[in-house]
Every structure is written in C-alpha cells, then in structure tokens.
Amino acid sequence: MNEILGKIALCIEFGKINKVSPYPPNMKDQDGADELTRQALDAGVKPDEILENALVPAMAKVGEKFSRKEIYVPQMLMAAKAMNSAMVHLKPFFQSGETKRKGKFIVGTVAGDLHDIGKNLVAMMIEGGGWEVIDLGVDVGTDKFLKALDANPGAVIGLSALLTTTMENMKQTVTAIKEKHKDSKILVGGAPVTMEYCQKIGADFYSPDPQGAVNYLKALVS
Amino acid sequence: MTNRKFQYSFNDLDVKISDVESLLGYNETSEREMIQSLIEEAIQEAAGYCSIRAEYRIFKNVILDDRNKAIFINDVKFDVQKIIFNQMKKSESMAVYVSTAGAGIGERSREIMMGGDPLKGYILDIIGSLTVDAASDLMQSDLAASLGQSGIKITNRFSPGHCGWSVADQHKLFMLMPDNFCGISLTGSALMEPIKSTSGFIGIGEHVKYNNYICSYCDMKECAYRELKDRNQ
Numbered sequence: 001m002n003e004i005l006g007k008i009a010l011c012i013e014f015g016k017i018n019k020v021s022p023y024p025p026n027m028k029d030q031d032g033a034d035e036l037t038r039q040a041l042d043a044g045v046k047p048d049e050i051l052e053n054a055l056v057p058a059m060a061k062v063g064e065k066f067s068r069k070e071i072y073v074p075q076m077l078m079a080a081k082a083m084n085s086a087m088v089h090l091k092p093f094f095q096s097g098e099t100k101r102k103g104k105f106i107v108g109t110v111a112g113d114l115h116d117i118g119k120n121l122v123a124m125m126i127e128g129g130g131w132e133v134i135d136l137g138v139d140v141g142t143d144k145f146l147k148a149l150d151a152n153p154g155a156v157i158g159l160s161a162l163l164t165t166t167m168e169n170m171k172q173t174v175t176a177i178k179e180k181h182k183d184s185k186i187l188v189g190g191a192p193v194t195m196e197y198c199q200k201i202g203a204d205f206y207s208p209d210p211q212g213a214v215n216y217l218k219a220l221v222s
Numbered sequence: 223m224t225n226r227k228f229q230y231s232f233n234d235l236d237v238k239i240s241d242v243e244s245l246l247g248y249n250e251t252s253e254r255e256m257i258q259s260l261i262e263e264a265i266q267e268a269a270g271y272c273s274i275r276a277e278y279r280i281f282k283n284v285i286l287d288d289r290n291k292a293i294f295i296n297d298v299k300f301d302v303q304k305i306i307f308n309q310m311k312k313s314e315s316m317a318v319y320v321s322t323a324g325a326g327i328g329e330r331s332r333e334i335m336m337g338g339d340p341l342k343g344y345i346l347d348i349i350g351s352l353t354v355d356a357a358s359d360l361m362q363s364d365l366a367a368s369l370g371q372s373g374i375k376i377t378n379r380f381s382p383g384h385c386g387w388s389v390a391d392q393h394k395l396f397m398l399m400p401d402n403f404c405g406i407s408l409t410g411s412a413l414m415e416p417i418k419s420t421s422g423f424i425g426i427g428e429h430v431k432y433n434n435y436i437c438s439y440c441d442m443k444e445c446a447y448r449e450l451k452d453r454n455q
C-alpha cells in the first residue's frame with residue numbers, strides 16, 4: 001500500500017484528526033487525517049484509492065475493535081471525526097461523480113423516538129465503509145422513509161429505536177416499505193431490538209453493533 | 223396530598239468526571255488524559271445549559287395487588303411486575319416524582335454532535351443524564367429527611383422501563399400529574415420532553431426498605447449504570 005495511505009489509515013484508526021489535535025498523545029504534532037488526505041490528493045493519489053485503501057480498512061478495524069470491546073464509544077467517535085476530516089477532501093469527487101460509492105444507505109430513528117446516538121454511530125461507520133449515507137434524523141415517520149426510498153431507488157434502509165414503545169413503530173415502517181418496494185433491504189437496530197424481533201417484523205438484518213451492519217452491506221455488494 | 227417542588231443549580235449537584243468516564247466505558251487502567259480534559263470542559267459548559275427542576279407528589283390512595291403484581295394509585299393501575307412490586311409491597315403511600323435537566327443540555331448536545339464534534343456531543347449527553355440522576359438523588363434525600371422525622375422510610379426510585387415495567391405506563395403516571403408538571407410533556411410513544419428527564423415512584427411506609435445496591439435485583443447484567451454503581455461500591 002502507498003505509504004501515505006497507510007498513514008491516513010493509522011490516523012483514522014487512532015483518531016488523529018489534524019496536526020493541532022493533541023490526541024492521541026503519541027502522534028502529537030504530526031500531520032493528521034486532514035493534512036495527509038490533502039497531501040495524497042495533491043500527490044496524485046486517486047480519491048477512490050484513498051477511500052478504498054485508507055478510510056474503509058481503517059474504519060473496519062475500528063468497528064472490529066469496538067465489537068470486541070477493545071475500544072469504547074469515545075475512541076470510535078474520535079476515529080469517525082478523523083474520517084470526516086479526510087472525507088471533506090473527498091466529497092467534491094463524490095459530488096462530481098468522479099469517485100463512486102458502494103451504494104446509498106438511508107437511516108433514521110423511527111417515529112416517536114428522539115434518540116440518535118446509536119443511529120449516528122451506525123451512520124458514521126457505514127459512511128466510513130464507503131457508502132453514501134442519507135440521514136433522515138429522529139422521529140421519522142413511515143412516509144418520510146418511503147419518500148426517501150422513492151428518491152433513491154435501491155438504497156438500503158436502516159431503522160433505529162431505543163424504546164420498547166417506539167420499537168413497535170418499526171413494524172409499521174417495515175411493512176409499508178416491503179409492500180411498496182418488496183426487494184428493499186432493511187436493517188434494524190437499537191437497545192431493545194433482537195434478531196427474533198427483526199425476523200418477526202419482516203426486516204432483513206439485525207446487528208447488535210455498527211460493524212455488523214457494515215459487514216452486511218459489504219456482503220450485499222460483493 | 224403533599225407535593226414539593228425543587229430547583230437546583232448545576233453546582234448543587236455532584237457530577238463527577240469519574241462518573242462520566244465510567245459511563246463512557248473507561249476504567250482505572252485506561253489512558254484517560256485526553257478524555258478527562260474534554261469532560262472537564264464539557265462539565266463547565268453544561269452548567270450554562272441546564273435548568274434543573276424536580277417535583278414529587280405523595281398519594282395516600284394506594285392499593286398493592288400482590289396476585290397481579292400491580293399497584294393502584296388513585297384507582298390507576300400500574301403493572302410494575304414482580305421485581306419492582308416486591309420492593310414496593312410494604313408501601314403505605316407513594317411518591318410520584320419527575321425531574322429534569324431542562325431542554326438546553328439535550329439541544330446543545332445534539333447541536334454539537336451535528337456540528338461535527340460527536341465526541342463532545344456524546345459527553346454532554348452523558349452529563350445531561352447524570353444531572354437528572356443527581357437532581358433525583360437530592361429530591362429523594364429531601365423526601366427521606368422530611369419523612370424520617372416521623373420514623374417513616376422510603377424505597378429506591380423505580381421508573382417505567384425498569385425491571386420489566388412497560389415504558390407505556392408513563393402515560394398513566396402522567397395522568398396523576400397536572401399538565402406540564404415540572405415543564406415536562408409526554409410524546410405519544412411515552413418519551414419525555416425534555417429528553418433529559420426522568421419519572422417514577424418511591425414507596426413510603428414504616429416497613430419499607432431502601433437498598434443501597436438495587437442492581438442485583440435487575441435482569442440487565444451489562445448495564446452501564448450497574449458498572450458505574452459497582453465501581454462506586
């Protein structure tokens with residue numbers, strides 16, 4: 001792998017955002033994901049190479065470490081922030097169409113529920129997995145999911161809920177989506193959600209952690 | 223019916239850096255230098271965004287239905303399930319309480335999270351949760367002290383969502399309260415707004431007991447609050 005891509009990956013894995021960022025202490029005063037991504041582009045490295053060979057593997061490592069409980073939410077958020085600092089430089093290439101992403105992922109917390117931390121974590125990890133994320137926010141009704149899917153056919157849907165009361169709203173949304181777009185893939189997650197519940201309401205996949213969702217999406221396009 | 227209202231300043235509460243660290247997943251052996259300075263900064267900022275209130279009402283019309291593990295307050299039935307019922311069953315009256323850190327802390331947390339600093343936003347979110355708990359602790363201490371003079375004791379606090387008690391019962395709990403009690407409203411899905419709020423019951427009676435370690439009664443073995451309490455034991 002190109003040396004600079006290795007450095008970008010390392011910065012993202014350990015949450016080194018930019019040169020002024022004091023974290024992690026052993027990388028103090030070194031360039032971070034922000035500067036290194038700019039340097040890579042200036043040196044002629046293609047944006048899709050940066051995405052595929054730096055961002056995606058780095059975020060995969062972060063997700064795996066989180067699944068194994070080797071790191072906690074703060075380290076994951078630092079990594080996501082570092083990834084975002086690299087992504088800022090890549091976004092113009094996505095927008096121009098020069099660099100393609102793996103697909104679109106529409107995510108939202110279901111109707112009646114205002115909790116978004118878990119949903120945001122999943123969104124960050126999936127973006128880091130090379131997908132375009134369309135975040136509908138919190139308290140998202142079925143109609144809004146359907147409209148987003150109409151506007152982005154073929155997108156994968158992610159539904160999040162933190163309460164046993166709002167988890168019930170997942171069923172209504174899943175049923176409506178499957179009625180209108182029967183081939184759509186729907187992921188569900190959140191504290192009270194289980195694989196059994198996922199199967200019961202007709203969703204396609206449940207994961208207790210963000211990396212499971214990333215791996216599922218990866219398998220869909222591989 | 224007795225009711226009392228409280229207003230606290232953030233400095234009245236004892237929100238510790240170590241408690242935030244624990245809820246973030248850190249322990250004594252973790253490298254914490256960076257996170258400690260972020261938490262310290264967030265605690266200082268949180269003080270300006272909290273509007274902390276608490277309130278309780280004591281209800282005397284209480285029936286404990288042992289067969290169905292339910293509690294009736296003013297003829298409203300609460301299916302609290304076995305674990306909570308057993309903690310409450312010797313109650314002669316019941317305090318229904320709510321407390322809130324206000325809307326500002328939750329809004330600020332979300333604003334920062336969406337503004338590109340998810341870690342700081344997450345830390346503020348946790349501080350908001352700890353603030354509500356700390357306010358509830360102070361309110362509960364006041365209740366214990368005021369009843370203790372007559373030899374009356376209280377139980378721990380229990381909320382809808384705990385130990386199998388359905389969150390949906392929050393609607394019934396709020397039926398016992400005047401509208402906009404403590405500035406809190408309830409969504410159709412039983413979610414309180416402001417989001418950094420809590421509600422529940424405290425049993426009152428001569429023969430009830432307060433347990434210092436209530437987590438041992440709960441089914442959730444990997445709860446972050448249990449880890450925090452274990453660490454503080």
